[in-house]
Amino acid sequence: MNIPNKITLSRIFLIPIFILLLSIPFEWGQLDIGExxxxxxxxxxxxxxxxxxxTDWIDGHYARKYNLVTNLGKFLDPLADKLLVxxxxxLLxxxxxxxxWIVILIISREFAVTGLRLVAAGExxxxxASQMGKLKTWIQIIAISALLLHNFPFSYLGLRFDIIALYAALIITVISGYDYFVKNWNVMRDSK
Structure with missing residues (x-):
């Protein structure tokens, strides 16, 4: 297994730790973030x-730079993104x-695209991932990060950046899902 794929697997292995940090009520105190x-x-x-x-950017950059793009990586990278997001x-x-309702729509798109990928793999x-899909992932990451940080540092400005970013993520998620299906519909149409 090459280094980019190992980096992708490390992202998957960080997910349970992330879940535990948000699921178990650790009493480590609180940070004052304005309001x-x-x-x-x-x-x-x-x-x-x-x-x-x-690590999503790191593994992709490394794989392209050193010509280490593999089918395993093409499968694992979007899967790791979907699991983490x-x-x-x-949890949010x-x-x-x-x-x-926003989370249901976003996750539904992820399941639909994964289903299309499975049909394609069967063929x-x-x-x-498309460029729009990559943009979608980064907007989702920005929105989730802002929500996890309880809108810090924007809370000092009274700007609900976290909610604005979440709606932007929803919009680009729906558009990119539609785009993905339109561009790859032949896979469904031509499947046996």
Missing amino acids: AFLPVSHFVAALLFIIAST SAALI VEMGLAPA GTVLA
Whole structure:
């Protein structure tokens, strides 16, 4: 297994730690972030989420730079993104920081695209992530990070950047899902 794929696997292995940080009520104190308080465990989870998300760029850059792109990587990389983003969004709903309906739409798109990829794989075709799909992932990461940080540092300005970013993520997620299906519909149409 090459280095980019190992980096991708490390992202997957960070997900349970991230989940534990947000699920177990650690009493590490709180940070004053203006109009509210941010539990230290949420701050640590947000940092871990940002680090894990950054590995998405690192593994892709390394794979392209050293010509180490593999079918395993094309499969694992979007899967790791979907697992990390889905876990974060579900936990944000549980914490009351994200509306469930938005999370349902975002995760539904992820399942639909994964289903299309599985059909394509059954036909011997690997569908790589599109540029719009990559943009979607980064906007989701920004929104989730802002929500995990309880809108810090924008809370000092009275700007609900976290909610604005979440709606932007929803819009680009829907558009990129539509675009992905339109461009790859032949896979469904031509499947046996």
